[in-house]
Amino acid sequence: MHIAPFALERYFAQHEFTARYLLSSSDCEALELSELLEMSDKESLRMWNSLKLGYTESQGHPLLREAVSDLYEGIAPKDILTLIPEEGIFLLMHALLRPGDHVVCTFPGYQSLYEIARATGCEVTEWRPDEEEGWHFDVQALEKMIRPHTRLVVVNFPHNPTGSVPTKKEFEEIIDLARGSGIYLLSDEMYRFLEIESGSTLPSACELYEHAFSLFGLSKTFGLPGLRTGWIATHDKESLQRIAEHKDYTTICASAPSEILAIIALRNRKPIVGKQNARIRRNISLLDSFFSTHSDTFTWNRPSGGSVCFPRMLKVRDTTEFCEELAENTGIMLAPSSLFQFGTCHVRIGYGRENFKEAINRFSRSLDRHVWKL
Numbered sequence: 123m124h125i126a127p128f129a130l131e132r133y134f135a136q137h138e139f140t141a142r143y144l145l146s147s148s149d150c151e152a153l154e155l156s157e158l159l160e161m162s163d164k165e166s167l168r169m170w171n172s173l174k175l176g177y178t179e180s181q182g183h184p185l186l187r188e189a190v191s192d193l194y195e196g197i198a199p200k201d202i203l204t205l206i207p208e209e210g211i212f213l214l215m216h217a218l219l220r221p222g223d224h225v226v227c228t229f230p231g232y233q234s235l236y237e238i239a240r241a242t243g244c245e246v247t248e249w250r251p252d253e254e255e256g257w258h259f260d261v262q263a264l265e266k267m268i269r270p271h272t273r274l275v276v277v278n279f280p281h282n283p284t285g286s287v288p289t290k291k292e293f294e295e296i297i298d299l300a301r302g303s304g305i306y307l308l309s310d311e312m313y314r315f316l317e318i319e320s321g322s323t324l325p326s327a328c329e330l331y332e333h334a335f336s337l338f339g340l341s342k343t344f345g346l347p348g349l350r351t352g353w354i355a356t357h358d359k360e361s362l363q364r365i366a367e368h369k370d371y372t373t374i375c376a377s378a379p380s381e382i383l384a385i386i387a388l389r390n391r392k393p394i395v396g397k398q399n400a401r402i403r404r405n406i407s408l409l410d411s412f413f414s415t416h417s418d419t420f421t422w423n424r425p426s427g428g429s430v431c432f433p434r435m436l437k438v439r440d441t442t443e444f445c446e447e448l449a450e451n452t453g454i455m456l457a458p459s460s461l462f463q464f465g466t467c468h469v470r471i472g473y474g475r476e477n478f479k480e481a482i483n484r485f486s487r488s489l490d491r492h493v494w495k496l
Contacts, residue, residue, distance in 0.1 A: 148429055194329055197328060206350045272303065316399065402474060445457065
C-alpha cells in the first residue's frame with residue numbers, strides 16, 4: 123500500500139521536542155503519573171501494585187471496557203474494542219473499505235481520516251465548512267455528496283482544527299442520512315466533553331445508529347496521550363469482530379500498565395475532565411483578548427468545542443514560511459494550514475495547555491515587535 127506522508131506528524135516530529143513554546147498542540151495538559159495514582163481506589167491501586175508485565179486481553183481489560191461503557195447510553199463492554207486511537211482509524215478502514223468505494227469526510231482534518239481511505243483505493247469527497255458562517259458544516263451539502271456507492275461517512279466533532287460543533291438536530295440529521303442509505307459512519311469523538319458551553323455535548327454516534335463507530339480515547343480530553351489508549355464503540359458486532367481480527371496484525375493487545383492507568387483515569391472522569399474544561403475556558407478568554415488586540419493581523423471564528431482553533435492571518439501570504447520563521451526566531455511552534463492541505467492562510471492554535479498564557483503572551487509580544495516580516 124502506498125500512502126502519503128502524514129504532514130502534521132512529520133512537522134511535529136521536527137518541532138515538538140525542540141520548540142520552547144508549543145502553541146499548536148491539540149491535547150490538553152498532561153497529568154503526572156503520581157497525580158493519577160493518587161486518584162486510585164483500593165481495587166485499581168492493588169491491580170497497579172501487583173501488575174505482571176505479561177500479555178493482555180486483545181479486546182481490552184474487562185474492567186477497562188466496563189469503565190469505557192459507562193461513558194455511553196446503551197453500550198455494553200462487549201460493544202467496545204480498545205486500541206490506539208490512530209490504529210483504530212487504520213483498522214476500521216481496512217476492515218470495511220474496498221477499492222472503488224466512495225467515502226465522504228469532514229475536511230480539513232486529521233489526515234488519517236481521509237488519507238487511509240485514499241490509500242486503500244477509495245474515492246474521497248471532502249465535506250468543507252463555511253468559514254464565513256463560523257466554520258459551519260452544512261448537512262444539505264453532505265446529502266448532495268452521497269452516492270450509490272458511498273460506503274462510509276467520516277465526521278469529527280468537536281472538529282479539529284476549527285473547533286466547530288453542529289447542533290444536536292444537525293448531528294441527528296447526519297445520522298439519518300447514513301441510516302437512510304445504509305452507510306457506515308465513523309465518528310471521531312476524540313475531543314468529546316471539551317465543549318465550550320456546558321450542556322452542549324452531542325450524543326455519541328454509536329448510541330444513535332447501529333452501524334456507527336465512535337472513536338474516543340484518553341489523548342486529548344483526559345490529557346493522557348502517553349498511555350496510547352483509545353477504543354471503538356459500536357453495536358455492529360460483525361464489523362467490530364473484523365476490526366478485532368485486523369488488530370491481530372498490528373498491536374495485538376495493549377500495554378498492561380497503560381490499561382490499569384486508563385481504568386484509574388476513567389473512574390475519575392469528572393474531576394479530570396472538569397479540571398481540563400476549567401483550563402480550556404480560562405485559556406479561550408485569553409484568546410478573546412489576543413484576537414481583539416491583533417484584529418489587524420487575524421480573523422477568527424471562536425470555537426464551540428475542542429482545544430484548537432483555526433484563525434486566518436491577514437498580512438501573511440504563506441503561513442508555512444511564517445511558522446518556520448516563528449519557530450526559528452522565537453521558539454514558538456504553530457502549525458500552518460498547509461499541514462492540513464488547506465491552503466496557506468490559516469494556522470492552528472491549541473489552547474489546552476497550562477502554560478498557554480505564557481506562550482500566547484510571548485507570541486503577542488513577538489507580533490508587536492515585528493521580529494520577522496509579516
